Amino acid sequence: MSSRRRVKERYSNLNYLIHPRSVALIGASSNRLKIGGIMWSYLQSFPGRKYPVNIKQETIDGVKAYGRVSDIPEDVDLAVIAVPARSVPSVIDDCIRKSVKAVIVISAGFGETGEEGRKLEEEIKNRIANTNMVLLGPNTLGVYVPSESLDTMFVLREKSRRPPDGPIAYISQSGASASGFMDMAEYHQYGISAFVGLGNKLDVNENDMLEFFSKDDKTKVLCMHIESFADGRRLLELCRKITPYKPVVILKAGRTETGARAAMLHTGSMAKPSQAMDGALKQVGVIRANDLLELFDYSRILAYQKPIFGPNIVVVTSGGGYGVIAADYIEDRNVGGELRMAELSHDSKKRLREKLPSFASVNNPVDLTGNVTDEMFDHVFRIVNEDENTDGILAFLLLQTPYTTDRLVEIAWWWFKNGKKPMVPCIIGGLHSEEVIRMLESRGMPVFPDIRRAVLSLRVLYERGKYLLKIGKNRSGAG
């Protein structure tokens, strides 16, 4: 088989990992206290064919069980393996015999546990070397694809909720933090096209998945948490191709020597901190995140808001105190980067004056004071959108002021969606604020409960815009 044909076939097999027509679960159980029982129950929502495989049981929940994958009479696109590590190689043999397109090895106890586990990994590697079968894992949560109702994760749904369908592909090398991330994502209605847990990356790695989702129409943003680079050069090549069309956000944990050592113990992979790689990733337009919350914020704002094509930010607030802190962060290079406070035009200031109380400030921050009404916010958003000196808007929507109503939320939502200048909203408060935030998030409007996070997200939108301009993309996004 030519290498070119093999690459093509490998790609189409990756497709079966995410979009299988049929799934076999090896290690399926009817006992819901076991991992194989949890997984089998969650597989019931998958609308395609599904087969329980169990060497000891005749039936699982009344469904005929097969002793081996190769006993299944129909084609099997995806085999999910949840048996003890030492049994995995022989199961893999059977999957190869059956011409399974993709396997996910959920089982732990491989390279991450020491020498014996590493030997098992070598065995598996040798077995799949001359096939086109793709293998995800071992030591992974597997995949979760909302649009396919495919969920191979053994973490209990009551404890770890699943996010809704949406535009972000989420790829992670770390299982536990992925489960926390998705639980948080569900709470904030952050929608994903798919989650892929890389685990020990014996075969399928972050580059395979980056390439795959770069060609997936549903996916608008690629979001990745990794602890080691499988192939740094290939990653850079891929990102150079992808970032002109889709933003790529990467959290590379193990930035420090100590962190890198911890990563090595965690996933068994070498994770040297590399300054050179940092610079190279920036060059090819990758947005970097330092932690899970940054990964969450940056991927979300890039998915739900337009890029910003200049550094000039106007702050609209009804609380002067917030405006001062925001101005500090925008002008602080460590937080705002190259952002700066916009200088509003003389004309804008005049127009602002017309409808604002005399003690409001028409400079930047535009401070509407506690006497603000819904209409004043609407007026200000119109004017700052039309001002040529502004590129982006930081909007404090304070729900505590006496003369604003629930209409303010609708006004902000309208300008968030339709404004020429991208807006990032910030709401600080308690119970009522939390409720409003969740309501807005369910519509697809990210809201930040923290000034620093809002400014960092504005910075990321600007870095995205600047990158697009640098590589010759115009503002409409076309090349």
Add this chain to the structure above:
Amino acid sequence: MSSRRRVKERYSNLNYLIHPRSVALIGASSNRLKIGGIMWSYLQSFPGRKYPVNIKQETIDGVKAYGRVSDIPEDVDLAVIAVPARSVPSVIDDCIRKSVKAVIVISAGFGETGEEGRKLEEEIKNRIANTNMVLLGPNTLGVYVPSESLDTMFVLREKSRRPPDGPIAYISQSGASASGFMDMAEYHQYGISAFVGLGNKLDVNENDMLEFFSKDDKTKVLCMHIESFADGRRLLELCRKITPYKPVVILKAGRTETGARAAMLHTGSMAKPSQAMDGALKQVGVIRANDLLELFDYSRILAYQKPIFGPNIVVVTSGGGYGVIAADYIEDRNVGGELRMAELSHDSKKRLREKLPSFASVNNPVDLTGNVTDEMFDHVFRIVNEDENTDGILAFLLLQTPYTTDRLVEIAWWWFKNGKKPMVPCIIGGLHSEEVIRMLESRGMPVFPDIRRAVLSLRVLYERGKYLLKIGKNRSGAG
């Protein structure tokens, strides 16, 4: 009157601002849509004597109203003024005539609006110059003292909740952000001994309130958001005296040139950014915050957790991915400061091994993996508390793992309260996590939903411990 006697009398009058026996509200109204109506209704919870003052009305809500403060037959400790700015000077005259101890000028329209307002301020200043009456404001929300059921704030309680009674005195120069801060504080059960809104600081300033609360037994931590220093030298002197006994956390907004300009427009006060002041504040043991969330986090952790007396942090996690990111932040000088990852003793590692699964990591981060049980957490907390190489603990309490139960929350709570080594807990997740966090917070255990915020709080506990050691305080807190 000698200057010494005047200082003493001024201090006792400050006491009437926070602990009045009787309150008059000038501008009281029975119309709940007016500021004077909202304030009068909230004043009903105050158990002491209260008098509505209104020049036009005979009664307010069936209570006899007085035309002037001086018409009130009994003593008035505190007069709260909510009439238009131009009427304030004559009301002040009347308060002086009546020998009112303290006044709060809620009214806006003074120095923050321009020349005319500044003239009004001068008039008031001249009037009170030769009296011992203390004046808070103008342009302020006033005070909120939970233990006295005293609430002069006109922001609606439905929109802006009030925090419970507790150990933190919260002093702010910014009204709107104070209302957002307290709304957030209520949500997270952050308890305050009092809130004081400084407003334009015509008379009472941050130094007066710092000194006052430094002597208040209920107050364990002083927390302050200001945009200008009334008297930098006095502030430093005060802090030098206070910080050995009580932590002081200061957010000084207007750090940058642009931020300082915004602050000037906001409160009318000059707010030059000063590097020298930054260093001096650190010297006298002040903890600095960059924004409201840092002010919130740092004051809360200092109020509810012990200082840390060494830089060695152990990370306990059941998610390896979280551990790596935490290690990165601890070793990142910009976040962790002088913190470092602890090296556990040989003996501790051996004891950890005894009860942990073979694939758990007994290095730091201690990674209990997804198979963790409640008992394993308990075991690990015991051992890392006994290890002489550790000074503080970052604990990830992951609620998504299958074999942990609600008991984990009790175990963490026990070690948080009783452990020798201070613990900072971090919980990342969705709905269930949010519920658990709020439950723990209601018991007085701050929980961080973000790794960076948790590490910054550990750093602050260590900075506090290091300062106490430097000035010769021993670990028990005695001098």
